[in-house]
Amino acid sequence: MLYRGGVLGSAIVSLAMMCQASVAVAEPDSYPATEQIGVTTLRLVDSDRADPWKPSARRELNVTIHYPTANADSYPLADTVVPWSPNTVLPSQSHLNAPVDGAAGALPVLLFQPGANLPVQTGTSMAENLAGHGYAVVSIDDTHGSFPGTAFPDGHIEPFEGSAGEDFVTASAARVGDIHFVLDELSALTHGSDPDADGAALPAGLGTALDMSKIGMYGHSLGGIMTFYSDPRVRAGVSLDGWADPAQPGELTPGLAADPERPLLFLLRPAADPATRRQILDRMCAGRTGWTRELVLAGTRHWDFTDLDYLPRSVMSAPLLSDQVGAIAPERAHAVVNAYLTAMFDHFLRGRPEPLLDNPDPGFPEITFGA
Template identity: 35%
Template sequence: MSRFSAASPAALLALALVLVSPTAAVAAPTAASSRVSAATASGAHTSLPRPTGPYAVGRESLHMVDRSRPDPWVPAAGARELMVGMYYPARSGTGTPAQYATVEEARLLLADAGLGGVVPAETLSGTGNDVRADARPVRGRYPLVVLSPGFGASAFTLTGLAEELAGRGYVVAAIDHAYESAGTAFPDGRMLTCVACTKVRTEEELAAVPAGRAKDVSFVLDRLTGSRPAWRYADLIDRKRIGMAGHSIGGASAAAAMAGDRRIRAGVNMDGAFHSTVPEDGLDGRPFLMFGTDDDTHRPGGDDRSWGQAWDRLTGWKRWLTVAGATHYSFTDVPLFLDQLGVPSPESASKLPGGRALELTRAYVGAFFDVQLRHVRRPLLDGPTSAHPEVVFNNP
């Protein structure tokens, strides 16, 4: 099993095609001195689209240590550790350009996908973005959204969604769970790799991942909203408006975290099997969005029966949306880079372009949290629209 994902082989092939052609023609990133960018030897660039909201985006990194429990994958390492990227509404012109990922994190992700040495890690590391490190915040009280990545992936693969939410007026906590990504850098110079990926082999073992992440999330919420918060800008967080979204097993973790922590008022699963994370009696009527591929996996009656089971157990506001042409990684930044490097997938005639995939993910996840955490009406969630024909509303 690849450490990059426990899911779609087609997604891995798509990622490979993004990166195996250093001579591909590319679209240049948006020109702006504040944006970070990098190139391969052939001049290729990758860049995220600008957020649509009114705010600039700041980011700070937090190292958190939960001394109440040992790490579940490497008990000898001691206490459970997390890296948390905090994205927030910021003042324009403050801070410094933020790196998409460290070069070593990018190198490990590429190597894990079997692409080490094909494309310089600097290309992925320097992906253009609109995030400013240590920017001054725009004072106010904002809903908090926690993000959790797929198994083996790093939280930086959800940067496009994180910066969109922050630009719309949310605080975002994107969690890197120790030993569950290809590589996560820690402040003391350690690089923790995916030990969990070498240990998980059965469905029972896989189900332990969201259960552990639920504990991670509750600990992060304690440290962000407690009497002695770990973040200097914690007063930006409205403690009564907290949501969570995740990709793949991170989506299952959103349901698991909600089941164990009533502070989380709304959740989103982006294309992940639930692994029985929704209890038989549901989530106390709290709203949940199921947002996935419109294929034989996540449409009603598809191969992943956990979606039908979760749907039946959810008793509050809920939507089951699938996206025509999407692949497993369409809900992350990865397919966008495929397009920008100019390398089509084998099924390019029927697959959703990466830029459009990110646009839809931003639109629907953002609309969901606007409705559930800000009580702003978003007709986008009422039913199909001609402007978004790829999105299918399912009502099993």
């Protein structure tokens, strides 16, 4: 069964608490290898596709791109404020619309999708870390499926549609279309087009920096499941605590096509029911011939794979939220996740040897091979 775990209700409670009071949010102890990260946000409109949550409108996407930059002190830091909230999920370390660092060379492209109902801001720190290692990280918000709403660069906000709360059949179909459309738009960008619906100026060097021959994808929960079913152009994927039974009615949209040869890494929390999860993963991976690893990160629960893990424990100890984070410290959870994300894409997109993917490592005793 696709992990729901009261995600919608928990998200509403958590974000409502953030809206009601100013809370101090912890920050990671360390940031990426590069000195500075740039970020830009595009508004993309798919004129050929209706929005599944609002059929009277065309599908409109908020797409955030993190990338390496340099000498960007004159560019302001971006914010990660959730719509209608005075608070950020996690303070951004990225400079808004700063030019791409030409010395970084060609940038492999990584797509990111958050969990169901969660805003894309819950993945900021991981996107910044990967950008710091020489990737262009393209985060795709789920318009009308993200609580409490999606804010676009022109200032307008598309609110969450309640029907999106538990409808993963529609959500998975929408996300497959989003991935395909965004990759098409990024390809157009590399050929000199500006795909932004408002014609906004793009950061200098962005189009020429993207290496569309090296595309990976990672995501949390439903976003992680979509790495399994994403566009054929995606060459490697990482699912952060996401799995689903494709044969179970109501789990995913029927007819999703998985690439059996795409390398996939599952990075999972300890299972409450290991036998059931084993059955689901076996059905999900039936017929796979590509490289596959299943790793379990001790001490984690579902939100430890997101920036919500950095919310104060006084917030996360509230009813409905306490079972979303585990005993592991947020800084340690993210250090481990970031290490395996980087290793996965460095190996499969850049061809670098990465022993971390093949055997237990004494530097990461929290990791167990096999789900």
